[in-house]
Structure formats: C-alpha cells, structure tokens
Amino acid sequence: MYEEPYRWVEAVGNRRQYLDDQFKQGSPVVGVTYESGILLMTMSKGTPKVYEIYDRLALGGMGHPADLEKLRFSLLEMAHVEGFNRSPSDVTGSRLIKYGVAPVIKQAFEEVFKAPFIVKILLAELGQKSGRDSLLTINYDGTFEEKGSYAVLGASSAVEQEMVAYLRLQSMVSLEQAIDTAVCAWAVGNRAQYRALEEAGEHREGNTDPDQPSTDSDALYAHLQECLAEKVIECAVLDRCQQGPSKYRAIGTDELRRLLPKVMSTSST
Amino acid sequence: MGLQGDFYQVLKEQGYAFGIGGQAKVEQDLITATTILAFKYRDGVLVAGDRRATAGNMVMYDRTDKVLEIDRHSVMAIAGVPATAYEMARILEHSFKYYRRTQLQELSFEGKLRALSTLLKQNVPAALAGTGAVAPIFAGYDTEQETAKIYFYDILGAEFEGVEYAVSGSGSPTIRGILHYLNTWGEQPLSTMPEEQAAIQALRLLTSAAEFDSATGGVNRDANLYPVIKFIAVGGVRTMADPQLRSLFESDVSRSV
Numbered sequence: 001m002y003e004e005p006y007r008w009v010e011a012v013g014n015r016r017q018y019l020d021d022q023f024k025q026g027s028p029v030v031g032v033t034y035e036s037g038i039l040l041m042t043m044s045k046g047t048p049k050v051y052e053i054y055d056r057l058a059l060g061g062m063g064h065p066a067d068l069e070k071l072r073f074s075l076l077e078m079a080h081v082e083g084f085n086r087s088p089s090d091v092t093g094s095r096l097i098k099y100g101v102a103p104v105i106k107q108a109f110e111e112v113f114k115a116p117f118i119v120k121i122l123l124a125e126l127g128q129k130s131g132r133d134s135l136l137t138i139n140y141d142g143t144f145e146e147k148g149s150y151a152v153l154g155a156s157s158a159v160e161q162e163m164v165a166y167l168r169l170q171s172m173v174s175l176e177q178a179i180d181t182a183v184c185a186w187a188v189g190n191r192a193q194y195r196a197l198e199e200a201g202e203h204r205e206g207n208t209d210p211d212q213p214s215t216d217s218d219a220l221y222a223h224l225q226e227c228l229a230e231k232v233i234e235c236a237v238l239d240r241c242q243q244g245p246s247k248y249r250a251i252g253t254d255e256l257r258r259l260l261p262k263v264m265s266t267s268s269t
Numbered sequence: 270m271g272l273q274g275d276f277y278q279v280l281k282e283q284g285y286a287f288g289i290g291g292q293a294k295v296e297q298d299l300i301t302a303t304t305i306l307a308f309k310y311r312d313g314v315l316v317a318g319d320r321r322a323t324a325g326n327m328v329m330y331d332r333t334d335k336v337l338e339i340d341r342h343s344v345m346a347i348a349g350v351p352a353t354a355y356e357m358a359r360i361l362e363h364s365f366k367y368y369r370r371t372q373l374q375e376l377s378f379e380g381k382l383r384a385l386s387t388l389l390k391q392n393v394p395a396a397l398a399g400t401g402a403v404a405p406i407f408a409g410y411d412t413e414q415e416t417a418k419i420y421f422y423d424i425l426g427a428e429f430e431g432v433e434y435a436v437s438g439s440g441s442p443t444i445r446g447i448l449h450y451l452n453t454w455g456e457q458p459l460s461t462m463p464e465e466q467a468a469i470q471a472l473r474l475l476t477s478a479a480e481f482d483s484a485t486g487g488v489n490r491d492a493n494l495y496p497v498i499k500f501i502a503v504g505g506v507r508t509m510a511d512p513q514l515r516s517l518f519e520s521d522v523s524r525s526v
Contacts, residue, residue: 054370244341
C-alpha cells in the first residue's frame with residue numbers, strides 16, 4: 001500500500017508525528033563548552049543517558065534506551081576499530097556521525113515497514129585546544145548539525161530554540177558556571193516541554209507558572225528542585241586537563257554537590 | 270559478540286588476524302635481549318626496563334620504551350620480539366578501553382590477565398618459529414582488592430604470579446639472584462621501601478644487568494639516557510621523570526662521582 005509515492009510521503013509524515021509524540025516527555029540534554037572542556041548534562045530516572053565513546057568523545061541521548069544502546073554500541077565499535085587500525089587521532093566525531101550513524105538512522109526512519117530509531121543524539125568532541133571543541137547533534141530522521149560552543153536536545157525544535165536562546169545569553173568559563181548554566185538551560189527546556197504538554201491538553205500536575213516563561217534563575221531553580229524529587233542530575237565532562245589519553249570523567253555525587261549553585265546543592269542529596 | 274564487550278572478537282569479525290604466521294621448523298634460540306623487572310614497594314608496584322633494542326650483535330636503538338602503560342592501573346613490560354609485543358600492547362589497550370566503555374565498568378584484574386594470556390596463546394606458532402616470542406610482565410593495581418599485583422608469562426601464555434618480584438629478558442638471570450638476596454637479607458624487604466629507595470634499587474639492578482648482559486642497555490649519562498621506571502599505586506600509573514632519575518643515579522648509583 002506504500003508503493004505509491006503519495007502514500008510513502010504520508011507514511012513518513014505519520015512517522016514524524018509518532019516520533020515527536022515519543023519525545024514529549026523525554027529529558028532534554030545540554031552540552032556546553034567551557035574553558036577546559038565540554039560538559040554534558042541531563043536528568044535521568046534510572047537509566048543513564050550520558051556515556052563515554054572514545055578518548056575525546058562523549059555521547060548524550062534522548063529516547064528509547066534500547067535504541068540508544070544499539071547506536072551507542074555501533075559508535076563504540078566504529079571508534080575503537082578505527083582507533084586501533086589507524087590512530088586515536090583519526091577517530092573524529094564528524095566522521096562517526098556523517099558516515100557512521102546518521103545514514104543508519106535516516107534509513108531506519110524512511111523504511112516505513114520497519115521500526116525507526118526513537119533516539120536523538122548529541123556527540124561532544126573535545127578538541128586539542130580550546131575553541132576547537134565541537135558538538136554534533138542528530139535528529140531521529142538522520143539530519144545532523146555541528147555546533148561550536150553549545151548544543152541541546154529537546155522534545156521539539158521549539159523547545160530546543162528556547163533552550164538555545166537562554167544559552168546564548170550566558171557566559172561559561174569555569175566548570176561551576178558551565179554546570180549552573182547547563183542545569184538552568186535544562187530547566188528552561190523541561191519547562192517548555194511541560195507547557196507544550198499542557199497546551200496539548202495532557203495536563204501534568206505539580207508544575208508552577210506554566211504560562212510565564214521567565215528565565216529568572218530562582219524560578220528555574222525551583223523547577224529543578226521539583227524535578228529532583230524523581231530524577232537525578234547526570235553530568236560528565238571531557239576534561240582537557242585530565243591525565244592520560246582518555247578525557248572523559250563522570251561527575252560523581254559529591255563533586256556535583258560542590259559544583260552546583262548553593263541554592264541547589266542543599267537539597268540535591 | 271559485541272555485546273559482551275570483547276574487542277578482540279570485534280577485530281576478528283572485521284577480518285583482523287593477529288601475529289606473524291610462521292611454522293616451527295628450525296629450532297631457534299629464544300631471543301629476549303633485554304631486562305625488565307617489577308617488584309612491590311611500599312605504595313604499590315614498581316616496573317622498570319632498560320631501553321636497548323638489539324638485532325643479533327647490533328644495537329638497533331637505544332631509546333626503546335619497554336614499559337608500556339596499558340591503562341590507568343596497569344602496565345606491561347615487554348621482553349622478546351618488539352613487533353609482536355607492541356601489537357599485543359595495542360590490542361590490550363583498546364580491549365580494556367572498549368570493555369570499560371561498553372560494559373560501563375572496569376575489566377577486573379583477572380580479566381586483564383586472561384586477555385594477555387589469550388593473546389600469548391594465539392601467538393604460540395610464531396613464538397615457536399622464532400619470529401614472535403614474547404615473555405612479558407604484567408603488573409598493576411587491583412582496585413577491587415586494593416593491592417598491587419605482578420604476573421609474568423612464558424612465551425606459551427602460562428601465567429605465574431610474582432608474589433614479591435618478577436624479572437624477564439636476557440639480563441634477568443643476573444638480577445634475579447640479587448633480588449632474592451636483597452629481599453631476604455637486605456636492610457629492609459623490598460615491599461617496605463619508599464618510592465625513592467625503590468627507584469634506586471631498580472637503577473642499581475638494571476645497571477648490574479647491563480654489566481653482564483650485552484643486550485641490556487645501561488645508563489648513558491652523556492646521552493642523558495636512563496631506564497624507564499614506572500610506579501603503579503592507588504592513584505594510577507606514574508613515570509619517573511628524567512631529571513629525577515639523573516639525580517638519583519648520581520647520588521646513589523654511580524660510584525665515579
């Protein structure tokens with residue numbers, strides 16, 4: 001029944017709608033660069049969403065955990081085989097994305113008889129010098145974008161735009177600043193998603209001021225506190241100053257408590 | 270299967286073949302022209318090696334690094350055919366990284382030992398043919414058991430634990446006796462020595478090996494050439510810097526000053 005071109009276009013359109021629905025309640029992912037590296041941040045329930053891929057590559061994802069695992073494994077395999085056969089410096093984020101996973105995701109998306117990947121990916125790549133860092137995002141349909149100093153994943157492009165608009169105004173030099181900015185940007189995104197859900201009539205309880213999209217930090221912290229009741233903050237950095245070839249480091253609870261803004265750290269235990 | 274985090278298997282699936290093929294036909298002398306040693310000191314384990322690479326009577330290279338860092342907590346010191354040994358080190362390094370990143374946990378120390386043993390076993394034909402014999406020492410800090418460990422291998426892949434120390438290479442017979450003497454009747458057992466004193470002993474041992482073994486490179490002060498000494502403790506692997514080696518050598522090893 002999909003043989004006719006018109007049907008196919010319609011089927012792909014339906015797919016887009018289905019996938020957009022799947023992400024509505026997902027947790028946004030924020031990637032920001034700071035002085036000595038890149039920070040990836042999200043909030044998760046149970047399954048982690050931030051991973052190490054290679055010496056200078058880290059992954060943040062949104063979507064179905066099984067799909068994310070599948071893509072994570074193919075990224076890991078490609079990166080390690082390439083790093084072994086050639087050299088670790090030949091393992092670059094843009095090659096992995098452009099020739100590795102993006103075509104696979106696109107194909108799965110367009111083959112309407114098969115299941116698509118319910119996943120959005122953010123791949124952070126630490127450059128040799130600051131200013132050479134890059135953040136790559138892939139959408140569920142295989143479109144990818146490369147960004148310089150920050151990138152986000154959110155339920156819809158409207159949500160992402162709101163987060164980016166917030167990030168544009170911030171300056172991030174130290175890790176503390178980066179974490180502060182990232183959690184706030186996450187809150188901006190998460191709040192926007194709640195709002196979108198409400199507008200669609202699927203009311204969720206326990207949200208404050210959905211109509212007022214203020215980026216006042218107190219309001220954002222309050223929103224975060226609420227979310228902390230059922231989720232945990234997950235942070236990892238690619239740290240240029242770290243000894244050895246592997247630059248990835250997950251930020252543990254104690255370190256996070258020290259780095260979070262004072263208002264937050266009291267109750268994030 | 271990729272899902273089990275076995276990088277070597279992934280490589281094989283991609284058509285990779287390890288080792289130099291060879292048939293055991295002529296009985297060859299096993300050449301391990303080098304000296305490597307490892308012993309436990311107060312905070313962990315010290316691994317050291319000379320830096321000479323030879324081919325028969327010829328000195329090929331005097332700046333070889335035979336003490337290879339595999340990951341943050343383990344080191345492999347190599348004696349034998351360098352081509353094969355470096356390849357093994359590369360496979361191990363990637364295997365441990367791959368395991369950690371896919372399985373989201375560190376490979377256990379036993380798992381690491383097993384990985385090296387498997388590679389050596391794969392390499393038996395080349396080892397017997399004389400084109401790829403490797404007899405390494407694998408030392409590391411077992412973060413689970415919070416203790417330092419030393420293992421040494423024969424060329425067929427059998428693994429032996431060196432409770433206090435291990436040596437390998439052509440210069441090893443010389444220093445094995447010294448190590449035994451030092452550890453048994455010395456002023457203090459090796460395992461209680463602080464870092465600096467352990468480094469002095471390692472320098473003295475390698476200098477002795479070079480005295481009696483032409484294939485072991487000693488210290489060449491004119492060329493500012495010192496052995497490689499690495500310490501593995503809770504915090505990870507650390508290499509002793511050349512200036513420090515020089516000052517220790519001049520104050521406690523050299524007798525001409």
